[in-house]
Amino acid sequence: MSDDRRTDLRRRLADVPDRLAVAARAAGDGPVPDGEWTPPEVVRHLIAVEEEVWHVRLRQLLNEDRPRWPWAEPDRWTGAPDASLDDLLAIHARHRGATIDILDDLGEAGWARTGEHATYGVLDVAGLMDRAIDHDDEHIASFG
Secondary structure (H helix, E strand, O other): OOHHHHHHHHHHHHHHHHHHHHHHHHHOOOOOOOOOOOHHHHHHHHHHHHHHHHHHHHHHHHHOOOOEEOOOOOOOOOOOOOOOHHHHHHHHHHHHHHHHHHHHOOHHHHHHOEEEEOOOEEEEHHHHHHHHHHHHHHHHHOOO
16 A cells, blocks of 8 residues: 555544534534434544444454454443533544554554455455545534
């Protein structure tokens, strides 16, 4: 994989917390359609996904030969029950920063490792992080 591709992916991942904050704050405290999540609930979900999916899978790629991953869609993170939206956005940003730290420590050989996703098939680190960005974008777009 080229350095340009890794740099672009890293930048796109690092941009998500700012984009999320702008969208979540713009959505405000207005009513949400039935079955939809409020901005704090969306951020809580993205924190859970960061912890339970991306961190776990990146570590598996480092420590296991071709791990297998089921479809996973965690509910909302339950920590800090009284946290404000700004608090939750800061927590998400820290978790995304930890993801980027893991990526920075991978080295070229780490980026080439693969796992097999039940839905997406064989994914290397870039493919896995493309899924992360797609997931982030879907939730950011949900704010309208």
